[in-house]
């Protein structure tokens with residue numbers, strides 16, 4: 106662990122993405138004195154590195170969420186920051202341009218005096234321990250150093266790449282860049298002139314990849330089990346407040362809550378603007394849609410990928426073609442039991458798991474201890490927007506009181 110790493114801290118935040126930044130600004134707004142008792146860990150050693158990389162790699166021009174969704178506690182802070190940059194707010198709801206958003210976040214980091222606060226290391230292990238008769242967590246870094254923390258917030262982001270079964274059974278006969286999951290694709294480094302690319306999946310990532318590939322000289326076939334459809338946001342805005350969350354929180358059956366989350370997100374969707382752009386490219390013969398089609402097998406041949414569909418008339422289009430690249434925009438899956446950071450927690454503080462997600466307390470506590478989760482892991486409590494920017498705000502509203510109010514803290518002595 107870096108030399109800057111404290112041996113003991115009050116609050117350890119693991120991860121320095123937008124969710125962690127949201128938590129820290131909301132925390133400091135409530136209790137400034139926590140600044141010097143706080144440590145933030147991320148191998149990047151800086152804020153928002155993963156966010157920036159994923160937007161650059163997919164060549165994303167602007168966010169899907171509106172300008173009031175961001176890590177600062179003041180919802181209007183981004184609009185003010187953009188006063189002289191109105192061309193960087195995109196219709197229909199002032200969606201911030203990628204550069205504007207990143208520069209705004211840099212401003213947030215500066216204003217909250219957080220620039221040099223990220224300790225450049227990966228946390229590899231967390232376990233509950235005791236120190237002089239009090240409850241603590243022992244955090245271990247990739248370099249083998251340790252840090253004792255009274256409270257821990259995990260804001261480590263996305264789950265694991267989701268690979269369809271037919272991909273799992275493929276022999277490794279193809280060149281590495283012939284088959285990639287979207288998490289590992291970087292359009293800036295892809296040579297695609299006159300390449301035939303098959304993109305699997307119907308979410309926004311598939312749309313960004315298709316547009317980026319065409320821009321670089323490829324022709325694209327987009328295949329999905331369902332029909333491609335346009336939706337402004339990935340979950341209805343009613344999920345940002347009491348309209349839907351009231352009923353969600355009243356539901357005490359965790360399986361039903363998990364089903365509500367799945368149905369609200371309804372798999373992947375494109376935005377109407379991206380769908381329009383793709384349809385224009387389809388008219389120019391650069392993009393082809395193959396819908397209601399389930400891939401059964403793929404085989405790497407001298408002339409590229411040969412793909413067979415299990416279902417759907419439209420599958421015939423696939424088997425008659427060859428593809429140079431097979432890109433999986435098949436999302437990520439979340440199974441908290443596979444999170445290596447939490448391996449030790451199961452022995453001392455097991456929690457129920459529903460649909461791969463942990464059942465946390467209303468304050469997003471793991472079991473009866475001072476370990477808090479953020480992001481997609483909190484979907485059973487925060488709802489379908491848990492993994493989004495606004496989910497970070499909703500999670501902070503649950504966690505911050507537990508970190509700042511003595512009446513909500515758990516007993517520290519063992």
Ligand SMILES: Cc1cc2nc3c(=O)[nH]c(=O)nc-3n(C[C@H](O)[C@H](O)[C@H](O)COP(=O)(O)OP(=O)(O)OC[C@H]3O[C@@H](n4cnc5c(N)ncnc54)[C@H](O)[C@@H]3O)c2cc1C
Nearest residue numbers: 120122123124147155168169170227228261262480493494
């Ligand atoms: C392409 C794309 C576009 C998106 N666009 C939007 C949008 O417009 N609006 C919206 O609301 N949401 C959007 N999202 C969803 C979501 O907001 C982002 O995925 C966001 O990055 C999630 O923030 P996060 O802080 O949870 O995770 P991340 O941004 O992934 O940050 C997590 C950080 O944790 C660090 N980390 C991980 N493990 C460890 C460890 N063991 N130790 C220390 N550090 C660790 C990582 O290095 C990383 O920096 C988008 C997602 C994607 C993939």
